[in-house]
Each structure stands twice: as C-alpha cells, then as structure tokens.
Amino acid sequence: MSGLAQMVDEVRARLGGRRWLIGVPYLWYVLLVLIPLLIIIKISFSEMLITEVASMLTWRQGWPSLHLNFDSYVFLATDTLYFDTYLSSIKYALATTLICLLIGYPFAYFMVRSPAHVQHTLVMLVMLPFWTSFLLRIYAWKIMLADDGVINALLIHLGIIDGAIQIMNTPTSLMIGMVYSYLPFMILPLYANLSKLDMRYLEAAADLGASPWKTFWLVTVPLSKAGIIAGAMLVFIPAVGEYVIPELLGGSDTLMIGRVLWDEFFSNNDWSMASAVAVVMILLILLPMAILNKYQTEAAR
Amino acid sequence: MVIQSEVKTTEQDLLRVVGLSKIYDGTVKAVEDVAFSVQKGEVFALLGGSGCGKSTLLRMLAGFETPTQGNIFLAGKDITSLPPYQRPINMMFQSYALFPHLTVWDNIAFGLRRDGMAKADIANRVESMLSLVQLNQFARRKPHQLSGGQQQRVALARSLAKRPQLLLLDEPLGALDKKLREKTQFELINIVQEVGVTCVLVTHDQEEAMTMASRIAVMGGGRFLQVGRPREIYEVPNSVQVADFVGNVNLFQGEVTAADATCITVRSAECMHAVTHSAAVRVGMRVSLALRPEKITLTQVLPLADDNWCVGEVVELAYFGAYTTYHVKLDSGMVLKVQAMNGTQTNVIAVGHRVYASWHTLAVVVLTQ
Numbered sequence: 001m002s003g004l005a006q007m008v009d010e011v012r013a014r015l016g017g018r019r020w021l022i023g024v025p026y027l028w029y030v031l032l033v034l035i036p037l038l039i040i041i042k043i044s045f046s047e048m049l050i051t052e053v054a055s056m057l058t059w060r061q062g063w064p065s066l067h068l069n070f071d072s073y074v075f076l077a078t079d080t081l082y083f084d085t086y087l088s089s090i091k092y093a094l095a096t097t098l099i100c101l102l103i104g105y106p107f108a109y110f111m112v113r114s115p116a117h118v119q120h121t122l123v124m125l126v127m128l129p130f131w132t133s134f135l136l137r138i139y140a141w142k143i144m145l146a147d148d149g150v151i152n153a154l155l156i157h158l159g160i161i162d163g164a165i166q167i168m169n170t171p172t173s174l175m176i177g178m179v180y181s182y183l184p185f186m187i188l189p190l191y192a193n194l195s196k197l198d199m200r201y202l203e204a205a206a207d208l209g210a211s212p213w214k215t216f217w218l219v220t221v222p223l224s225k226a227g228i229i230a231g232a233m234l235v236f237i238p239a240v241g242e243y244v245i246p247e248l249l250g251g252s253d254t255l256m257i258g259r260v261l262w263d264e265f266f267s268n269n270d271w272s273m274a275s276a277v278a279v280v281m282i283l284l285i286l287l288p289m290a291i292l293n294k295y296q297t298e299a300a301r
Numbered sequence: 302m303v304i305q306s307e308v309k310t311t312e313q314d315l316l317r318v319v320g321l322s323k324i325y326d327g328t329v330k331a332v333e334d335v336a337f338s339v340q341k342g343e344v345f346a347l348l349g350g351s352g353c354g355k356s357t358l359l360r361m362l363a364g365f366e367t368p369t370q371g372n373i374f375l376a377g378k379d380i381t382s383l384p385p386y387q388r389p390i391n392m393m394f395q396s397y398a399l400f401p402h403l404t405v406w407d408n409i410a411f412g413l414r415r416d417g418m419a420k421a422d423i424a425n426r427v428e429s430m431l432s433l434v435q436l437n438q439f440a441r442r443k444p445h446q447l448s449g450g451q452q453q454r455v456a457l458a459r460s461l462a463k464r465p466q467l468l469l470l471d472e473p474l475g476a477l478d479k480k481l482r483e484k485t486q487f488e489l490i491n492i493v494q495e496v497g498v499t500c501v502l503v504t505h506d507q508e509e510a511m512t513m514a515s516r517i518a519v520m521g522g523g524r525f526l527q528v529g530r531p532r533e534i535y536e537v538p539n540s541v542q543v544a545d546f547v548g549n550v551n552l553f554q555g556e557v558t559a560a561d562a563t564c565i566t567v568r569s570a571e572c573m574h575a576v577t578h579s580a581a582v583r584v585g586m587r588v589s590l591a592l593r594p595e596k597i598t599l600t601q602v603l604p605l606a607d608d609n610w611c612v613g614e615v616v617e618l619a620y621f622g623a624y625t626t627y628h629v630k631l632d633s634g635m636v637l638k639v640q641a642m643n644g645t646q647t648n649v650i651a652v653g654h655r656v657y658a659s660w661h662t663l664a665v666v667v668l669t670q
Contacts, residue, residue, distance in 0.1 A: 201400060201401075204398040206364075207364075208415060209415035210415050218411075219400060222402045
C-alpha cells in the first residue's frame with residue numbers, strides 16, 4: 001500500500017503543475033519560433049524548382065540521400081547588393097534607435113516628473129496611435145509628406161522654403177516614418193524604468209556637490225541603463241527587418257532588407273534565396289544581442 | 302557611556318536658524334517659526350514623532366526644500382537660497398542612498414570629484430575615509446554586496462569625505478536591527494567626535510538622541526517644544542507633551558492647595574503630593590505632575606513619612622531581565638507604571654499584591670502646560 005502511495009507521489013512530482021506552467025512558454029516558443037525558423041533554414045538549403053521547393057531528401061536504391069544546396073548563400077555572398085542592403089538596413093535601424101532615444105529619453109524623463117494626473121494623460125497619448133491601424137497611419141504620412149502635402153504647405157507658409165521640396169521617397173521620409181512608428185517602443189520601457197528611479201539618489205548627488213546636469217549624466221543615465229537597453233532593442237530589432245515603412249515612404253535609394261525579402265519571395269518566387277536572406281538577417285541581429293547579453297551578465301556579476 | 306561635551310558659549314555659532322517656516326499649499330504648516338543655533342563641534346538632535354516637522358527642517362538645512370519664511374546662516378553666511386550642491390553641508394541619508402552602480406570607493410570619491418580635486422588627493426582622502434570606517438578591504442564592492450552595518454559606514458564615510466562644515470544625519474540608525482544599533486551608535490559618535498564635525502541629527506528614537514546628542518530639540522506640530530541637554534529634557538520636561546514623548550511617565554492631574562518658596566502641595570484624586578518646586582504656581586492652579594516610573598519604589602510596608610505615597614494593587618508585571626515593569630492600579634482607577642531594577646534582592650511582589658508606591662518629593666516635575 002505504502003509502495004503504491006509512494007509511486008503516486010512520485011508520478012505527481014514528475015508531472016507537477018508547476019513544471020507544466022513553466023513549460024507553456026517553452027511550448028509556445030518551440031511551436032511558433034523554433035519550428036518556423038527550422039523550416040526557413042531548411043528551405044534556404046533547398047533547391048528551388050520553378051514553382052516549388054525541391055525536397056532535400058531523395059531516395060536512391062532504397063537509401064535516403066540528403067542534398068544540401070549552398071547556391072543561395074554563395075549568391076548572397078557574391079552579389080554586393082545584399083551586403084549593401086544589410087548595411088543600409090542596419091544603418092537606418094541604428095539611426096532610428098538613436099533618434100528615438102534622443103527624443104524618447106527627455107520625453108520619458110519629463111513624463112515621470114509631471115504630476116500624477118498629467119502622467120496618466122501622457123501615457124495614454126503615447127499609446128493612442130496603437131488604436132488606429134499602423135498601415136493607415138503610414139498612409140497618412142504619405143499624404144502629409146507629399147509635394148503638395150501639409151508639411152510642404154506649412155514650410156512655405158512659414159517662409160522657411162520658397163517652393164515645394166521633395167520629402168517623400170527620400171531617406172528623410174523613411175526616417176520620419178520609422179521614428180514616428182517606433183518612438184512609443186522607446187518611451188514606454190524608459191518611462192517604466194525612470195519611474196522606479198529613487199529620488200534619493202538624485203538628492204544624494206546634489207548633496208555631494210553635483211549640479212543637476214552632472215547628476216543627470218552620472219546618476220540618472222547609468223541607473224536607467226536597463227531601460228535604455230530595453231528600449232533600444234525594442235526599436236532596433238524590428239527596425240532592421242522593417243518592410244512596410246520603406247515600401248510606402250522610402251524611395252528607390254532607401255534599400256532595406258525587408259523589401260529585398262519581399263521581392264525574393266513574391267516577385268522572383270525564389271523561396272530558397274529569400275530564406276537565406278532571412279537567416280542571415282536573423283544572425284546579424286542575434287550576434288550583437290548575444291554579445292551584449294554576455295557582457296551584461298558579466299557586468300551584473 | 303559617551304561623555305557629553307560641554308557646550309562652549311565662547312565660540313561663534315556655526316549654524317544659526319532664524320524664524321524658519323515651511324508652509325505647504327498655503328495652509329499646512331510643516332515647520333513653524335523655528336529658531337536655534339548650533340555651535341561648532343556640537344551634536345544637535347531634532348527629536349519627534351512622525352509628522353512633527355523634523356525631516357522637513359533637516360531637508361531645508363540640506364537645501365532640498367525652500368523655506369517659506371526665515372533664514373539659515375552657516376558660519377555667518379546666509380545660505381537660505383543656495384542650492385544643495387553649493388552648500389558646504391553633507392547629509393547621511395536615511396537608508397543611505399548609496400549609488401548602486403558605483404563601488405564603495407567611487408561612492409566615497411563622488412563628492413570629491415565634483416570639487417575638481419587632484420586625482421592623488423582624492424585617492425588619499427578616500428583611503429583615509431575607508432580606514433576611518435574600517436572598510437578598506439571592501440573598497441571594490443558594490444553597495445548591495447555589503448551588510449546593513451557596512452552600508453551605514455560607507456554612507457558615513459561618503460558624507461564626511463568632503464569635510465563638510467555641517468553634517469546632517471537623517472535617522473542614521475533607523476535601518477539597522479536593535480543589536481547592531483547599540484554597537485553602531487557608539488561607533489558613529491566616536492567617529493563624529495574624532496573628525497570633530499558639527500552635526501544636526503534627526504531621530505524619532507529618544508535613546509538615540511540621548512546617547513548621541515549634546516543638545517536635543519523636542520519637536521511637535523512643526524515647532525520646538527523644548528531645547529536642552531539630554532538630562533534636562535528627561536529630568537525637567539517643560540510640558541506634558543515633552544514628558545510624554547521622552548521616555549515613560551506617569552501623569553497626575555491636580556490642583557495646588559498650598560505654595561511657599563520651595564515646596565508646594567498638590568491634591569490629586571490619588572493622593573496629596575508634596576513637591577519640592579520653585580516654579581511660579583499659585584494656589585488653586587490646575588497642574589500636571591510628571592513622575593518617571595523608575596523613581597517610584599514599591600514596598601509592602603508603609604514607606605518613610607517624608608515621601609509621597611499611595612496604595613494600589615499590582616495588576617501586571619513584565620520581567621525584562623535587568624529590570625521589571627509593574628502596573629499598579631491605584632484606588633482612583635489610575636494605573637501607575639513602575640520600573641524597578643532587578644538587584645540581588647528576592648522579588649516578593651507579585652500580581653494581586655497590595656503595595657505602597659512611594660517617591661521622593663524631588664522626583665516630581667510640575668507642569669503647567
């Protein structure tokens with residue numbers, strides 16, 4: 001009897017509810033991230049037939065034979081278009097991150113310092129754009145930035161420019177769209193971080209002779225490092241692969257990898273090439289993240 | 302026991318506060334018309350319960366709050382409108398506010414670097430500060446890697462590093478547990494005396510104020526209720542509020558029935574009190590009599606005729622090791638708190654016993670407010 005009870009306990013311990021609860025996010029991760037990623041990697045090493053992806057596994061005299069095709073990667077490495085596009089994607093993503101930080105940090109800083117009721121309103125205002133369709137908002141920018149749009153009209157009215165200038169389909173319009181879209185992702189983690197900042201540290205700095213400006217650089221910024229990193233990741237990672245904004249607001253000279261991906265998939269119908277492009281993009285983002293992560297865990301220790 | 306240094310009246314006041322008030326929203330008086338001076342080398346304590354205005358007063362001295370009225374003079378200079386980072390005053394914060402991203406060394410050097418001190422001088426000063434608080438081997442640690450007591454010493458070293466003219470201590474022992482407090486209390490006061498810095502200390506703990514300060518200001522409702530040496534505050538409180546806040550006290554309500562130059566007689570519901578007292582009281586005046594629990598003797602035989610005494614029943618008894626606290630219910634209904642040291646005598650008084658509580662005519666303080 002006691003042996004049976006012991007067995008039941010053992011089984012219960014093995015299948016404990018806690019373990020299942022922890023398992024849910026892992027299951028989610030495997031189903032929705034790992035498996036699709038493996039499929040993409042597989043396609044990138046496959047040969048492309050006219051309309052479909054060739055199977056990697058063929059049977060020869062009853063033996064399975066694995067056929068890996070490196071053509072896509074070779075082409076990726078030899079055609080400078082891809083390299084330039086990666087570089088320009090990272091450049092635009094970095095610029096977006098930096099501008100978002102420059103605008104977002106002071107914004108979050110003053111949000112935290114405003115009275116409670118104003119703070120609630122400001123948080124609402126930051127999140128308000130999410131209530132309308134992203135696509136709609138980008139289209140609105142298209143209209144506003146057009147040669148005969150409100151921005152040009154305003155600048156002419158103010159006497160800053162004489163005639164309409166081209167903003168649309170330039171790096172400027174692209175950057176406006178990117179910064180506009182990603183700014184909330186910078187502000188919200190910074191706001192969350194800065195609102196936890198203990199005011200006593202700032203008082204201690206002032207007490208020890210640091211001017212408000214010095215206090216900001218020596219205490220506030222270092223203590224909000226986690227918020228800066230979180231915000232920068234949330235902006236940088238999706239910005240690298242952004243497709244909609246360069247497609248709608250960018251011009252022919254604003255190459256970004258998202259558009260190349262789209263072209264490979266849907267214009268060239270070359271899934272193998274498209275997958276290779278995607279895999280390299282993921283590696284490009286993952287590597288710096290991994291290095292940063294390693295550095296951070298070391299610093300924490 | 303720390304020997305209280307005598308207040309030197311010959312030296313000039315280092316800190317002088319004149320008519321200082323802080324009024325929030327036009328009506329809430331956090332600090333009201335406070336005036337005091339602190340002499341060089343003195344340790345001045347602001348003692349009071351929460352919301353008495355002691356912290357606001359300290360924050361005004363540090364420069365974190367702007368006074369609504371009044372002035373603060375430091376070494377003769379008006380510093381009322383000076384921002385905190387320009388005042389030659391440093392503060393040891395409640396729960397320390399050590400910068401979590403900096404090492405112990407960098408925390409102590411923070412203020413020195415702001416002064417543009419030479420690198421070698423900074424290193425020397427930091428090292429000497431670390432020696433002062435005996436934390437040399439912890440210089441490279443971050444604050445979260447230290448114990449509470451060590452953090453407290455880093456905070457002290459940081460606030461002393463710039464050799465401030467005035468050191469502010471905000472509940473310096475508040476974050477430590479009881480055992481560590483007692484040890485740290487003496488350590489802290491020794492270091493402060495070694496450096497010779499003038500201190501203003503804020504605390505809600507009367508024991509902390511008594512052991513550390515040379516003078517205490519008891520605060521209530523944003524005002525100073527009484528300013529004096531620890532002994533004065535305890536032995537001769539000037540009001541019911543001070544007597545009640547500082548230590549334990551038994552309060553009798555009574556009426557003066559006779560008064561001459563040195564002795565008055567007060568009748569209360571409990572007994573007739575003969576009190577050696579020379580304060581200005583008239584016959585017929587209503588007064589309160591304050592009597593400390595440790596000045597009462599409990600006996601089972603009638604006490605000496607000279608002493609005041611009354612009879613009651615022991616209703617509660619708490620043994621604290623070094624002493625015992627008795628609650629004696631008098632016939633008037635008043636419960637008298639009595640504290641007796643546990644000497645070598647065998648304690649025969651127990652709950653339920655009828656006892657005589659007696660005290661000397663000098664033991665009572667007459668309070669008219």
